[in-house]
Amino acid sequence: MHPQEIAWYPFIGPCDPCPPITCKTYSTPPHLFMQFQPPNMPQFSPREALFHGTLWPALYSPYESKWGKGR
Amino acid sequence: MAPYGQPCTARMNLSGEKDGESMSAPEKPVCDPQYYELLEKLQSLDFVLVELNLYLDTHPDDLQAIQQFNILTQERTQLAEHFQRLYGPLQNFGRAYSKYPWQWSESPWPWQV
Amino acid sequence: MWVYEKKLQYPVRVSKCDPRMAKYLLEQYGGADGELSAALRYLNQRYTIPDKVIGLLNDIGTEEFAHLEMIATMIYKLTKDATVEQMDAQGLGEYYVAHDHALFYQNAAGVPWTAAYIQAKGDPIADLYEDIAAEEKARATYQWLIDMTDDVDLQDGLKFLREREIIHSLRFREAVEILKDERDNKKIF
Numbered sequence: 001m002h003p004q005e006i007a008w009y010p011f012i013g014p015c016d017p018c019p020p021i022t023c024k025t026y027s028t029p030p031h032l033f034m035q036f037q038p039p040n041m042p043q044f045s046p047r048e049a050l051f052h053g054t055l056w057p058a059l060y061s062p063y064e065s066k067w068g069k070g071r
Numbered sequence: 072m073a074p075y076g077q078p079c080t081a082r083m084n085l086s087g088e089k090d091g092e093s094m095s096a097p098e099k100p101v102c103d104p105q106y107y108e109l110l111e112k113l114q115s116l117d118f119v120l121v122e123l124n125l126y127l128d129t130h131p132d133d134l135q136a137i138q139q140f141n142i143l144t145q146e147r148t149q150l151a152e153h154f155q156r157l158y159g160p161l162q163n164f165g166r167a168y169s170k171y172p173w174q175w176s177e178s179p180w181p182w183q184v
Numbered sequence: 185m186w187v188y189e190k191k192l193q194y195p196v197r198v199s200k201c202d203p204r205m206a207k208y209l210l211e212q213y214g215g216a217d218g219e220l221s222a223a224l225r226y227l228n229q230r231y232t233i234p235d236k237v238i239g240l241l242n243d244i245g246t247e248e249f250a251h252l253e254m255i256a257t258m259i260y261k262l263t264k265d266a267t268v269e270q271m272d273a274q275g276l277g278e279y280y281v282a283h284d285h286a287l288f289y290q291n292a293a294g295v296p297w298t299a300a301y302i303q304a305k306g307d308p309i310a311d312l313y314e315d316i317a318a319e320e321k322a323r324a325t326y327q328w329l330i331d332m333t334d335d336v337d338l339q340d341g342l343k344f345l346r347e348r349e350i351i352h353s354l355r356f357r358e359a360v361e362i363l364k365d366e367r368d369n370k371k372i373f
Contacts, residue, residue: 027327031354036361037126039133046115050194053347055122061350065339066331111195118193121247125351128240129358161190181192182257 002033004061021071029061100158101184109154110184116147186246193250194344196257197337203274205333206262207292212255212329212345214289214297217321219255223248225302225318229311232304237312237359244352251345256287258341312360319353 005025012020041056049055100106123140130136151161159174160167169175198205212218226245230238263271263285271280278294289297303314326346330339 027323029323029350031350031357034354036358037130037354039130040135046119047111049122050111050115050118051344053194053344054351055119055126059351059354061347063327063330063343063346065333067334107195110191114191114193114195121193121243122351124243125240125247125355128237128243129355129362159190163188163190166187175190181190181253182196182260 030059101179113150113154119143192254196254196341198261199335199337201266202262203266203271203276206259207275208332209259210290211292211325215291216301217318217325219248219252221301229304232306233308236362240355240359308363312356315356316353319349323349
């Protein structure tokens with residue numbers, strides 16, 4: 001399984017005015033690791049598909065709000 | 072997600088209408104929980120059809136996906152007919168019948184529900 | 185031609201009157217990487233793209249209009265009963281004096297939509313690479329919009345739209361693979 005998010009640790013300069021955010025992340029959704037979708041991938045039920053935004057669990061990418069999390 | 076049909080209950084409490092009047096208006100889709108249930112079912116089926124359609128655009132030789140697409144299209148047609156009998160036409164320009172008076176321009180529109 | 189279907193692609197809910205978020209959502213309504221740009225870009229490129237991938241551009245372009253309608257619904261609901269004081273206090277004062285509560289194709293900073301946002305180069309690889317980039321930029325915008333709100337109902341609709349960008353990006357990358365392969369494309373898997 002490929003990670004949905006990759007962390008990195010920016011350089012912290014001695015003169016940076018804001019308290020440093022030591023760990024930053026960026027999204028790496030599953031389609032980045034799929035050149036061409038193979039046939040017969042397992043599917044969600046229609047209702048689950050709608051609420052996940054895709055028919056295929058292997059292509060589902062969760063994202064959580066950063067609001068109120070101090071980063 | 073907020074429970075379906077709740078905005079309607081909230082509105083009735085605010086407006087101070089007589090109970091008898093507002094409660095007995097199931098012909099208003101927004102006051103009918105079944106409207107939201109059926110709409111969600113149709114949205115679910117149609118969503119799978121969008122997904123399969125885009126998939127087939129780049130995988131035209133996937134027979135199994137075509138079969139699934141055709142079966143769901145049949146299911147969707149039946150559900151849409153049922154929905155339209157209860158709540159009026161889903162499509163304009165001759166893709167659905169109308170009762171009198173002309174139903175197409177009746178509210179609610181999708182952004183209002 | 186197009187036929188209108190009187191329903192949203194996805195059930196859009198918002199849980200509070202919030203002109204501040206409505207203003208930010210304008211980025212996806214009339215912004216460079218927004219849904220209007222996406223729909224018009226793909227539907228315009230389809231005339232000159234190789235036949236094998238016209239269908240894909242046609243269908244994704246059409247789905248983008250459904251997404252434009254979802255964004256419009258969010259903005260409409262977030263501002264529908266907002267008072268002038270609320271509009272003004274939450275950054276929509278300048279917007280209000282020009283448009284009242286009407287929707288207008290501009291980005292979050294007030295810049296009106298322009299055709300300069302979309303490209304049609306006529307080279308299928310260049311056009312598809314632009315489309316892939318546009319989907320990734322829209323995905324990022326949805327992430328930053330989700331970050332800006334604690335309204336879980338609004339987040340839910342935005343998460344759906346973010347996921348759609350991912351699927352569209354994959355399909356455009358498959359289209360590039362189809363155009364790269366001079367033989368039958370079914371051998372690519």
